[in-house]
Amino acid sequence: MSTSRAGEDLAALRELIGRHKRRDVMFGIVGLACMMVGVVTLIVLFIDLLIDGAPRFSWDFFTSFPSRRAGEAGILSAWVGTLLVMAVTMVAAVPLGVAAGIYLEEYAPKNWVTDLIEINVTNLAGVPSIVYGLLALGLFVYALGFGQSVLSAGLTLALLILPVIIVATRESIRAIPGSIREAAHAVGATKWQVTYDHILPYSVGGIMTGVIIGLARAIGETAPIITIGALTFIAFLPAAPVQAEFPFVSGEWLFAPFTVLPIQMFNWVSRPDTAFHANAAATGIVIIVATLAMNALAIRIRYRIRQRIKW
Amino acid sequence: MSSVPFSIGPAAQAAPVRPPAAQEAEAVGRPAPRPAAPPVPVKAEVRELEFHYGDFQGLKGLSMPVHERRVTALIGPSGCGKSTFLRCFNRMHDLYPGNRYRGEIRLLPDGTNLLASAVDPIEVRMRISMVFQKPNPFPKSIYENVAYGLRVRGEGNRRAIDDKVEQALRSAALWDEVKDRLQDLAFNLSGGQQQRLCIARALATDPEIMLFDEPTSALDPIATASIEELIADLKDKLTILIVTHNMQQAARVSDYTAYMYLGELVEFDTTERIFMQPKRKETEDYITGRFG
Structure with missing residues (x-):
């Protein structure tokens, strides 16, 4: 052939x-x-x-309180409220989430209890946010007596993004090769020294990415904040955290009533007067831009860290 | 093919002089070296060592001495347990659940049983350091890599750390190559340099024994030669145990050789005798390449 x-x-x-x-x-x-x-x-x-x-974008839009007249209404109280709530969320969620993630990955014994907790943490990320709102209404607003305040809202959103941070922490810890861990143990480091000197610094990029993505989710959350009773019309700002008089710092703002951007938007959308709809659209742009900016920052951080630490 | 294809390291041929420390050790009733071994002081005595992970028995009743300031090579086919054995010496197995030791490894002259559950693995690792198969520097600066062992020991004096880092890098034959860029990231070094950095890291804390787990298997021949040279220099100062799957390497660098198979110690003797006139047929088969 x-x-x-x-x-x-x-x-x-x-x-x-x-x-x-x-x-x-x-x-x-x-x-x-x-x-x-x-x-x-x-x-x-x-x-x-x-x-x-x-057309609604102007300096005044950011520096005005809401108003009965659509043309004069602004989002000052809403963006300040969002900023303060996010601050509380971050301060509460980051240490809790990172510590929990490290514990689960490095310290927890590998048995069925840990497995069960692991599955639950992952599932928590899928719980509808309004359920968190109901929990927070009972726990923070009434049982702990924080009221319908910045503190309650911040803690609620912290609970919401906790699973995101825990999962991100665990994943970036898991990316660290076992050989690095063994190297640290082999020179005589204790578990905590390995965690503090190696695991944490090497996973900080991934953790920060998780935190930012969590916050980007929290910034747009509306349902749980409505559930705990955020007001839709706030024509004042909470007391500034830094004061001119002794003791210079004040925690009063934590307990102040508040509104946030998505609630302000929701409020304007539900008005019959279409003039307010333009305000709502402008607020939506602010939220989207904030979210995109945060995600871009997360990508940037991840890229920078990848350049420095390649496994 | 000749049955003796390798040259033997000079140390094994020189008749070792018995230092007074060994006589002292015997006088207070410490175990003497086995009769078969030449009178070189013993740094560690392995007795009836067994190792289990889960239901599997990885090491089956190993007994042998580790001679002071000598290089002892562990050879044998893949899966024979040589790395497992090595990792008993610094209790690396404690990092993973389900591992159990039986028997003992006595570190002399103090007689501490490295495997006793009452002995903290951290203490063991502070006395016995390790160099791994693949170079595993931390993603930190060259300086910080070497200094880490000292920091773990709570050394706060900047000058003392500087001195130790320089000394360790010199001993690891790396100082001249990195002295102008100590703050550079260790990842920027070549593979061979990274492995010498890991040796410097292990040296900086003045270990009594240094463990090498196939330290050249990820390196090119030139880098391998420099690491072997380094091991030959280091044994003036400390006791070395090296796992290698390269028999030429064992012949080149070691004074004593242990041949292992399926978790058992088949034969232990001077490298010269293992390679020239092994007592056991299995050893000879492996050495001559008829098996493995």
């Missing part, structure tokens, strides 16, 4: 390859279309918001 193929045979082979390649192209097109559904929707939404809300 000759080694070269007969003309007919070769034509059939080429036909077969051609048919297979058409499937390649087909999936390429289908995949592209699927991706576009997500991306285009987001872009169209954002452009729509821009068209509606852009």
